[in-house]
Amino acid sequence: MNDVLIGLGSNIGNGLKNLMGAWQRIGQFPEVRLMALSSPYLSSPVGLESEKWFTNAAGHLRTRLTAIETLELLLEAEQEFGRSRNGTSGYQDRILDLDILFFNDMIADDDRLTIPHPRAAERKFVLAPLLEIAPAGFCHPVTGQGLEEILAALEKDDRYAGQQLIRKSWPVQESIN
Numbered sequence: 398m399n400d401v402l403i404g405l406g407s408n409i410g411n412g413l414k415n416l417m418g419a420w421q422r423i424g425q426f427p428e429v430r431l432m433a434l435s436s437p438y439l440s441s442p443v444g445l446e447s448e449k450w451f452t453n454a455a456g457h458l459r460t461r462l463t464a465i466e467t468l469e470l471l472l473e474a475e476q477e478f479g480r481s482r483n484g485t486s487g488y489q490d491r492i493l494d495l496d497i498l499f500f501n502d503m504i505a506d507d508d509r510l511t512i513p514h515p516r517a518a519e520r521k522f523v524l525a526p527l528l529e530i531a532p533a534g535f536c537h538p539v540t541g542q543g544l545e546e547i548l549a550a551l552e553k554d555d556r557y558a559g560q561q562l563i564r565k566s567w568p569v570q571e572s573i574n
Contacts, residue, residue, distance in 0.1 A: 400501055405420065406452065406453045413567065415452070419475075422474045423456070428460050433457040440453050455531075465509065497510065499538070
């Protein structure tokens, strides 16, 4: 089985509902076993100009699928939630964003998928949720650093001081609707 760590994000509509719905949808794929979902976090936009904050989380899943096959499932889930990847470049507001952050200890880079996610180690909204759900002893396959070490270095680096992050909690299921 492959251990996959994914990032979930949304800044259009009800972010909590979008992320929980996406997580549940991913769990409906027969090839996927959901392992853990982090707390949701509100985060200031990074890499785009927007007034809308993001709701972010991280998930741990297991699958026998390849990385590309897993990507295809995530893209299918995004599309079901109304996400359109229309080929425009740059970051935009989005109803749902699902990214493979890590796939086992794979290091890969091709035209469709880069693993580990190239900016995972630069984003508090990725690292903080990952700390909650990553398997014990997990290290970044490129740097060899643990997630705690990477986040601690980020916290001390002035270049990332503008990344604001607020940990939230999931509402009771009935109140998400």
